[in-house]
Structures are given as structure tokens and as C-alpha cells.
Amino acid sequence: MSESATLTESGAVKPSLWELIWTFNQIALASFGGGLSAWSREILVVEKHWMGEEEFLSASTMCRILPGANQINLAVFVGAKFGALPGAFAAVFGLTLIPVLIVLVLAILYFQFHDVPSLQKILHGAAAAAVALTLAMVVKTGRKCLHGPIPILLFLSTFILNGVLRWPLLLVLAIVAPLSLIWAWPRSKNK
Amino acid sequence: MLPEMHLRSVNEYHWLTDNQFADVFAISQAAPGPSILIVTLIGYKAAGVFGAFLATAAVIVPAGVLVYLVSRFWEHAARSPIRMAIEKGFAPLTVGLVLATAYVLGRSTDRDWRSYLLTAVCAAVFIFTKVNPLIVVAAAGLMGFLGWLG
Numbered sequence: 013m014s015e016s017a018t019l020t021e022s023g024a025v026k027p028s029l030w031e032l033i034w035t036f037n038q039i040a041l042a043s044f045g046g047g048l049s050a051w052s053r054e055i056l057v058v059e060k061h062w063m064g065e066e067e068f069l070s071a072s073t074m075c076r077i078l079p080g081a082n083q084i085n086l087a088v089f090v091g092a093k094f095g096a097l098p099g100a101f102a103a104v105f106g107l108t109l110i111p112v113l114i115v116l117v118l119a120i121l122y123f124q125f126h127d128v129p130s131l132q133k134i135l136h137g138a139a140a141a142a143v144a145l146t147l148a149m150v151v152k153t154g155r156k157c158l159h160g161p162i163p164i165l166l167f168l169s170t171f172i173l174n175g176v177l178r179w180p181l182l183l184v185l186a187i188v189a190p191l192s193l194i195w196a197w198p199r200s201k202n203k
Numbered sequence: 204m205l206p207e208m209h210l211r212s213v214n215e216y217h218w219l220t221d222n223q224f225a226d227v228f229a230i231s232q233a234a235p236g237p238s239i240l241i242v243t244l245i246g247y248k249a250a251g252v253f254g255a256f257l258a259t260a261a262v263i264v265p266a267g268v269l270v271y272l273v274s275r276f277w278e279h280a281a282r283s284p285i286r287m288a289i290e291k292g293f294a295p296l297t298v299g300l301v302l303a304t305a306y307v308l309g310r311s312t313d314r315d316w317r318s319y320l321l322t323a324v325c326a327a328v329f330i331f332t333k334v335n336p337l338i339v340v341a342a343a344g345l346m347g348f349l350g351w352l353g
Contacts, residue, residue, distance in 0.1 A: 040235050040236040040237070041235045041236075042235070042336070042337055042340075043235050043236065044233065044234065044235040044340065044344070045233055045340055045343075045344065046232055046233065046238070046308060046312075047340075048236070048237060048238070049301060049304065050301075051336075054336060065294070066290045066291060066294050067290060069290075069293060069294045069297040069298070070289050070290040070293040070294065070297065071277075072297055073293045073296060073297045073300065074273065074277075074289070074293075075270065076300065078266060078269055078270050078273060079265075079266050079269065080262070080263075080265070080266020080267065080269070080270065081204075081237055081238075081239030081262065081263075081266070083237040083238070083239065084237050084239060084262075084263055084266070084267065085266060085267070085270045088267045088270040088271055088274065089270055089273075089274045089277075092270075092271050092274040092275065092278075093274060093277075093278065097271070100267065100271050100274075104263060104267065107236065107237065108236060108237065108240070108259065108263070110235075110236070111234065111235050111236020111237065111240055112236070112240060112243050112255070112256070112259055114234055114235060114236070115230070115231065115234050115236070115240045115243045115244055115255075116243060116247060116252065116255055118230050118234060118244075119227075119230070119243070119244045119247040119248070119255065120247070122226065122227070122230060122244075123247075123248060130348060132229070132233075133347045133348050133350065133352075134344040134345075134347050134348045135229075135233035135344070135347065136312070136314075136318070136347040136352055137321065137343040137344045137345065137346045137347025137348065137351075137352055138233065138340050138341075138343055138344035138347065139232070139233060139308075139312040140312060140313055140318045140321040140322045140325065140343055140347075140352070141321070141322070141325045141336075141339055141340040141342075141343035141344070142308070142312075142340060143305055143308050143309040143312060143313065143322050144321075144322045144323070144324075144325030144326035144328075144329055144339075145325070145326075145329055145336055145339075145340070146301060146304060146305035146308065147302075147305045147309075147322070147326045147329075148326050148329030148330045149301055150298055150301050150302045150305060151326075151330050152330065153294070153297075153298050153301070154298045156294075157294035157295055157298065158295055158298065163294070163295035164295070166292075166295040166296050166299065167295040167296070167298050167299040167302075168299065169299070170295075170296045170299025170300055170303070171299040171300075171302045171303050171306070174299070174300060174303040175299075175302060175303025175304075175306040175307055176303075176306070178307075181300075185296075188296055188299075189292075189293070189296065192292035192293060192295065192296050193288045193289065193292045194292075195292055196287070196288040196289075196290075196291035196292030196293075197284060197288045197292075198284045198287045198288060
């Protein structure tokens with residue numbers, strides 16, 4: 013891509029379509045056992061510096077609110093940010109192509125043999141680590157944005173309502189999101 | 204989304220049995236990539252390889268179009284107060300959602316004290332060291348394979 017070195021607003025390098033495909037493929041393959049959101053952050057924010065922390069977090073919440081699968085939505089969102097429509101296609105293609113093939117092979121194996129025991133054992137271990145990566149993401153991102161009582165309160169109430177009480181996401185957001193926006197609105201007295 | 208999927212594919216169309224749905228769910232959670240690829244598995248059972256690709260495309264495209272439009276609006280709104288408020292305000296909320304995800308996932312995947320311990324140790328490694336997470340996940344998978352997790 014000729015424009016692969018232009019600067020975006022945040023000062024990061026603008027990735028080419030190939031880089032989008034390759035990066036999202038990397039994210040997808042790293043996430044065996046789960047933890048795709050944590051891997052997305054690990055690679056997009058920490059490793060590549062394509063997005064800032066707050067930009068990534070807000071994008072991932074919007075992608076959860078919108079219908080569809082949040083992880084694929086995030087690929088569309090990030091791909092579109094860097095490469096408009098072709099970028100969105102590239103990111104989704106990178107994220108899904110190899111995993112679809114893997115899942116397809118697993119499906120064929122599963123419906124032929126009805127069990128994949130050693131696979132399940134491996135996944136049991138990998139899933140425990142994936143949970144850990146997600147927890148680590150909470151700590152790392154929390155350090156940066158949970159300063160002061162209000163953000164901590166917003167964080168805790170979202171966690172308790174959605175995680176512990178299992179209220180539906182949209183209901184939780186209908187309650188917490190307006191409060192968050194009032195708190196964060198740039199014209200309000202906290203700046 | 205998942206309960207609805209279960210209702211349609213098991214109870215209404217009888218593409219899979221209840222047990223198969225549970226297994227297919229486990230496979231899609233653990234396999235690399237988006238967990239929504241459970242639809243690829245269901246599509247495969249319903250109509251073979253073609254069904255698998257069709258189901259995958261069907262779950263990606265409609266929502267994708269909507270997200271694309273929103274992302275275009277988002278770029279145009281670069282310096283607007285609404286975007287600034289969302290970026291700042293949604294950060295704590297998102298961290299809460301991520302913790303909720305970890306909590307729910309942990310309760311379903313960590314079955315006994317050994318897996319809880321493994322999760323705790325891995326989390327400490329991720330937080331306090333710069334070891335490539337992939338190595339840690341692979342090592343944890345190996346421990347599972349060797350039967351150390353029961």
C-alpha cells in the first residue's frame with residue numbers, strides 16, 4: 013500500500029491492508045483457549061500502538077452494544093478506521109479465515125469421532141491461562157483509567173451488575189452508560 | 204445471542220442434539236478466533252462445508268455493515284464532545300465488563316483449586332513480567348495435556 017506510512021491523528025503509523033490481515037490473524041491464532049479481547053488489546057494497543065488505551069476500550073464497548081459478535085465488530089471497527097471498507101474486509105478476513113478452517117476441521121473430527129479427549133485437556137489448561145490474561149488486562153487498563161472514586165464506582169457497578177448478578181448487557185449499560193457520560197462530558201465542571 | 208441460537212438449532216430445526224450443542228459450544232470457546240464461530244460448527248452439522256461458510260458469512264455481514272457505518276460516524280466526530288465523553292466515560296465501564304467476562308469465564312472453565320491456582324499464577328506472570336503471553340498459554344495447555352489439572 014502506498015499510504016502505509018502516513019500518520020494518523022494519534023501519531024501512529026497507518027497499517028496497510030496486508031498488515032491488517034496479518035495482525036488480526038495473529039490476534040485470532042493467539043487466542044486459543046479464549047481471551048480474544050485481551051489479545052486484541054495486547055497486540056493493537058501494547059505491541060503495535062495502533063490505538064490508545066481509551067480509544068480501544070470505548071471502541072470495544074461500542075462493539076458490544078451493537079448487534080452481532082463483539083469481536084468481529086471490533087475488527088470491522090479497527091479495519092475501517094485504518095482502511096475504510098477494504099480495511100474492514102481485511103481485518104475481518106484476517107480474524108476469521110484461519111479460525112474458520114480450524115473450527116471446520118474440529119467439527120469434522122468431532123462429528124466423526126464424537127470426542128477429542130486430549131484436545132479437551134489442552135484446552136482446559138489454555139482456558140485457565142486465557143482467564144488470567146483477561147484478568148491481567150483488567151489490572152493493566154484499570155491502573156490507567158480508575159483514578160478517583162467515580163470511575164471506580166462506575167467500574168464496580170458494571171462488574172457487579174453484569175458479572176455477578178448476570179443482568180443483561182443492554183440493561184446494565186442503560187443504567188451505567190448515561191452516568192459515565194455525565195461524568196466524562198468535557199463541558200462539565202470536572203475537566 | 205447464545206440462548207436464541209440454542210432454541211433455533213436444537214429445538215426448532217433439530218440440527219443438533221442438546222449434548223452436541225454443549226460440545227460444539229465448548230469447541231468454539233476454546234478454538235482460536237472469535238467464539239461466535241460456533242455458527243460455523245452448527246452450519247456444518249446442518250448443511251456440510253457449504254453450510255459452515257454460509258452460516259459464518261450470515262453472522263458477520265449484517266452486523267458488520269452497521270458497525271462500519273458507526274465507525275464512519277465516529278471518525279467524523281473526532282473532536283466532538285460526545286466522542287470525548289464516550290472515550291473517557293466508557294473506559295471504567297469497559298474495564299468492569301472485561302472483569303465480568305473474566306469472572307463468568309473463570310467460573311465455567313476453572314473446575315477445581317488446581318485450575319484456580321494456575322489462573323492466579325498466570326495472571327501474576329502477565330501483570331508483573333514481560334514474558335510473551337503466548338508462551339504462558341501454551342505452557343498452561345501443556346500442563347492440561349499432561350493431566351496435571353485433573
